[in-house]
Amino acid sequence: MERKRKRHFSDKMEKFCLAYVETANAAESYRIAYNTENMATATIGREGYNTLQKPQVQARLEELRKKVMERHEITVDTLLAELEEARKAALGAETPQTSAAVSATMGKAKLLGLDKKIVELTGKNGAPIETSSTVTVDHKALSSVLDCL
Structure with a gap:
């Protein structure tokens, strides 16, 4: 029988999560939580990215986000209402701000998951995408390399 390995959640991971909720930047959160004095920026x-990808970190971030949303009474409905209000204000301005209205509309679409990008990974009629490559060879250079062999 296979035992599930319990994932360790350290104080540093907690500090990383708290910093990430505040900054939304994995590298900066890692700098805050861990000793990075002798580390390269890359x-x-x-x-930071690797820490952010850990399941226990993702779960903790979700908990923290829920707390923030509850505290500020943020729901998808309230956000949609605010965006609609901004859209109407932009269109009703003395000089209509169509760009701002479009941004508000796109924000609503994003909240509702309607902005999915579709990437085609197959060719015509579901066949594999045809590719071709061309190599140009300098015959003098090729001859000199072959002569060395």
Whole structure:
């Protein structure tokens, strides 16, 4: 029988989560939670991303987000209402702000999950995508390399 391994959640992970809720930046949150004095910037970014991907960190972030949303009484409905109000205000301004209205409309679509991007991964009629490549060879360079062999 296979035993489930209990995932360890450290104080540093908690500090990372709290910082991430505040900054929404994995690298900065990693800097706050861990000793990064001797780390390269790229390493900090990578470690921040890796920490963010851990299931126990994701679960804790979800808990923290729910608490924030409850405290501020934020729901999808309240956000949709605010965006609709902003859209109407933008269109009803002395000089209509169509760009702001479009942004509000797109914000509503995003909240409702209607902004999904569709990427086609197959070719015509579901067949694999046809690819071709061309290589240009300098015959003098090829000859000199072959002569060395």
